[in-house]
Amino acid sequence: MIEINNIAKSFGDKDVLMGISCKLRQGETNLIIGGSGTGKSVLLKCIIGLVRPDAGEVLYNGRSFYGSDKEAQQAIRREMGVLFQGGALFDSQTVHQNVQFPLDMLTSQSAEEKRERVEFCLQRVGLEGTGKLMPSEISGGMKKRVAIARAIVMNPKYLFCDEPNSGLDPLTGVKIDELIREITDEYQITTLVITHDMNSVMEIGDNVIFLQKGKKLWEGDKDSIMHSDVTELNEFVFSNKLLRDMRE
Structure with missing residues (x-):
């Protein structure tokens, strides 16, 4: 917590x-x-x-x-694991190298241990087999997944x-x-x-x-937000037409 x-x-x-x-x-x-x-x-x-x-x-x-x-x-x-806005991948490094970066900086793991951990994290986010690709070769959604894999590679608590x-x-x-x-x-x-x-x-x-x-x-939680009596929050929430329609 x-x-x-x-x-x-x-x-x-x-x-x-x-x-x-x-x-x-x-x-x-x-x-x-x-x-x-x-x-x-x-x-x-x-x-x-x-x-x-x-x-x-x-x-x-x-x-x-x-x-x-x-x-x-x-x-x-x-x-900590941090997913920055935009992903913040290194364009000059492969997908595998991007995910491995925190392990290189912060651990003394062997090359084999790092490889296994990176492959596990890429598999966990649904990107197995993409390690040799460059960021320029993958979609925006895939870049976010790579960034998530990098964020969890150190087994973060937060x-x-x-x-x-x-x-x-x-x-x-x-x-x-x-x-x-x-x-x-x-x-x-x-x-x-x-x-x-x-x-x-x-x-x-x-x-x-x-x-x-x-x-x-x-x-509060996602259920109670629909019934808030805070004017500023209601204006923010129901600026989305779909949510206005749901409320009505």
Whole structure:
């Protein structure tokens, strides 16, 4: 479990996050939603240590990230898997090399151990036999799957996904959502997904946190979101015509 306690962050005179608190539970897909500029990506960066908050704390299974020394922070980071927006694959490396990259950087495994782990992860995301291909030779959806394989290659306890469906067609987006849900259930990972896609919310939203102008205005599951009395959340949710029709 990850506990986020009163996280605040400003850039200059602009308050981006104002006292955000929530719990991200193990074995659940936790989603942070909201429109552009609401602080979603900044909150993610504060959680994983890319941006230091001005106030507040992040606890990983009771371990304070910002209250720890550099060595302890590195130990927590080794338990993270991150799927960056767009996938962030290395264009000059093969699919296999992309997935193996964290193993090369962070472990002393033998070449055979690395090969077996990479092949397992590619098989797990449905990409067996693609290891020799270059990123330029595969589709956008396949690139996201490669990025997921890389994110889980270290057997993470925590999985972070930043807009995993960005740039994908709706059908491929659903498949990526299903894969994230399957991996979360199978390995009992604490998963956090940053998204503005209401289809993802309705598919995999075990726990949903809504941000508006740097504040948390609502938290609940995908079923209760349809019956919220928070005006800003309703405007966000029902800007999607299909969901408006469902409600009516």
